[in-house]
Amino acid sequence: MSTSDFPADLLDAERDRQRAAAERAALGRTLPWSVEPLPGLSTPHVWMARERPESPGYTPEQRARMAELYEVLLDRSATVTGHPHWEQFSGPDLVKARMALKQAAAAAPSPEQASEA
Known part of the structure; x- marks a missing residue:
């Protein structure tokens, strides 16, 4: 399936979801290991020893950005999964079509990217 096989609003929603x-995920990799401030952790006497430094927790701005991205993710996921386009598919064909959408959205430039080129 190509990008032309999907309605533009569905393709846009999937692009937004992936973004x-x-x-x-990228932001989460830069943040402290815990949302709340916590002391360091050391468990050397268990079968899988762990060491974690003290965590200052997230700043209010970091919390807000993570929450904002989560809301976008939930909204776009609901838009994609509940789109009427899927009504024409069932069973394995539905799975194949949804996987094709993921690949098409990842491969195709967004309208903003296309206009910049």
Whole structure:
């Protein structure tokens, strides 16, 4: 399936979902290991020893951005999964079509990217 096989609003929603998921994951990798401030952790006497430094927790701005991206992710996921386009598919064909949408959205430039080129 190509990008032309999907309605533009569905393709845009999937692109937004993928962007929000990637941005949230990237942000999460830069943040402290806990949302709330916590002391360091050391468990050397268990079968899988762990060491974690003290965590200052997230700043209010970091919390707000993570929450904002999560809301975008939930909204776009609901838009994609509940889109009327899927009514024409069932069973394995539905799975194949949804996977094709993910690949098409990842491969195709967004309208903003296309206009910049």
